């Protein structure tokens with residue numbers, strides 16, 4: 144325990160390193176998975192190819208990928224960029240299927256009625272299909288976030304700094320508290336990111352909040368204006 | 373005015389949904405398409421806003437061939453109301469109504485103000501404006517659907533079984549509301565239903581379809597009721613409704629009126645030994661038809 148108190152700075156630095164690796168990866172995974180998921184959803188022919196490819200991608204073991212990737216993309220092996228690319232690939236592999244499933248989950252009637260009242264293809268995608276796929280996307284993104292945070296620790300083996308460095312260092316120097324601190328901090332970080340995602344989801348998708356009363360009782364600008372006039 | 377000229381629709385899988393359909397739908401009138409499931413009603417309706425394009429034939433709105441119009445633009449000028457309202461579940465009532473005007477470029481503030489006024493038009497409390505569709509009853513959702521359909525002040529309003537999913541009492545209420553709206557607004561309404569009573573109530577012109585999108589008969593409700601063109605139409609409209617033979621059955625607690633199929637048609641009020649002028653409990657204004665009892669058939673369908 145004393146180790147933790149006297150090394151809070153170190154833990155904080157590694158947490159920051161960890162965030163630098165995971166947050167961009169999570170965001171990139173989502174953004175990159177969107178078009179591929181959409182393709183897989185939209186075109187039957189592409190679906191099998193895309194989903195099989197991402198399935199295979201996910202099956203690549205992480206350590207070899209971290210080591211091989213620099214030779215392919217030309218980054219240095221310890222650079223955060225190398226890890227971010229690898230983590231993004233795994234995130235994409237998970238997220239593409241989620242996007243395809245999420246878009247597929249949108250009620251056909253709602254889509255049809257959006258078309259019927261005059262939403263054009265892209266307006267309908269951004270304003271109707273994507274938001275309505277939101278709950279599924281969020282569920283997938285939460286899995287991606289947690290798995291990315293956990294996977295980022297592996298980078299420590301090849302010398303990329305992260306919370307994983309606390310376990311590798313702890314093992315080498317035989318400091319048990321450091322190992323425990325690394326594990327705890329990783330779990331807490333995963334939980335914290337998950338909580339952030341849930342919060343973002345609530346803000347962006349107020350209609351999914353089942354506590355309908357809260358939504359109704361809070362008088363919006365329009366109702367207030369009407370009641371007082 | 374909407375005109376169908378020899379319109380045929382065959383879907384890619386070979387289904388012939390509409391077969392050589394020609395019809396004029398007069399402006400400011402309600403035309404009801406009625407027929408059994410799969411008779412092509414929805415397909416016909418969707419051809420008017422180009423959700424479905426005909427395989428052959430053409431459709432004109434006020435003389436312009438809609439095949440030459442841009443579908444998205446066309447749809448933004450036509451109101452559309454469907455069963456289960458088709459509201460966007462992630463937008464508040466007010467935004468659902470304001471959606472299409474905003475797609476057409478109206479400023480948000482103005483669109484919302486007009487949307488609120490439309491809630492009044494369809495008889496909805498403005499306090500519901502900030503709810504999400506899932507927080508409304510089915511009947512309320514349908515009203516929002518109608519308000520949304522009216523939002524761009526379209527000349528044409530397409531309604532696909534809009535009251536199909538609500539209970540009979542709410543349905544009757546919504547039907548009356550639509551009749552009132554139609555008296556005030558005089559839209560060209562195309563209304564799809566499989567309920568012949570609803571068709572006769574709402575329609576200035578009623579089109580009875582048989583399977584395969586073939587017209588069985590077109591006419592005003594009175595014309596069709598008086599002169600069903602064939603056996604199919606007669607059965608469909610229940611033409612026997614005017615001359616149904618009703619009889620009384622005693623069920624202990626009182627006499628009930630039963631039609632020839634054994635279906636309960638009404639209750640004889642004030643019947644029994646001490647029967648004063650006996651009337652059947654219905655809102656019939658018709659005079660007594662039978663000996664000592666005026667019987668009004670219930671819903672024949």
Ligand SMILES: Nc1ncnc2c1ncn2[C@@H]1O[C@H](COP(=O)(O)OP(=O)(O)OP(=O)(O)O)[C@@H](O)[C@H]1O
Nearest residue numbers: 383385387389408409410411412413414415416566
């Ligand atoms: N997209 C489609 N592809 C293939 N067949 C279709 C399609 N849409 C409709 N059909 C077929 O066309 C026929 C007419 O369908 P339509 O939906 O117009 O019927 P409807 O009269 O509206 O029926 P309901 O009362 O059940 O709504 C049916 O046999 C239906 O299966």
Ligand SMILES: [Mg+2]
Nearest residue numbers: 413414415532
């Ligand atoms: Mg239909």
